[in-house]
Amino acid sequence: MSILCAISNMLGVPVASAFKLGPELVVNGEFTDDISGWDDFYEHGSATWENGRMRIEPSVNSQSLQRQVIPVEPGKTYFVTGHIDARCSEVYNNVAGRLSINDATDAHLLTLDQGNKQSGVVAGMFTARADSVNVDLHGAAVAEGNVTFFDNVSVREIL
């Protein structure tokens, strides 16, 4: 079953002739063996590999952001999905776990949040305005041991 079919079933609305997706644009969004391909943007805390996922443990009272820049085409629309498992004591700056897409000027194109102590898939779409975007994975912490896990981070053009 395609992702779009799954979403269609979940929402209870038909997606007429489910649209097709282009190739995967995220490098190592499945974290099979490591977290290579991602850069620690703020260096607030740590990001490590754990059992096929990225584990983000921010410093207390801060947010950690792991970033990958991917090529896109202005005017084209992209489908974004990922799995977020947010295990914070409470949200920090309204963030528990977040997958966001931003362009080079840091304008927000898409923000997908997972609620605090919630685990599951997030999905959405954005239309590119430049030839690259930042794929940003955020974790937040208000106490020691507040962690957020990411897996299956994906960005694909909607054809």
Ligand SMILES: [Ca+2]
């Ligand atoms: Ca994985």
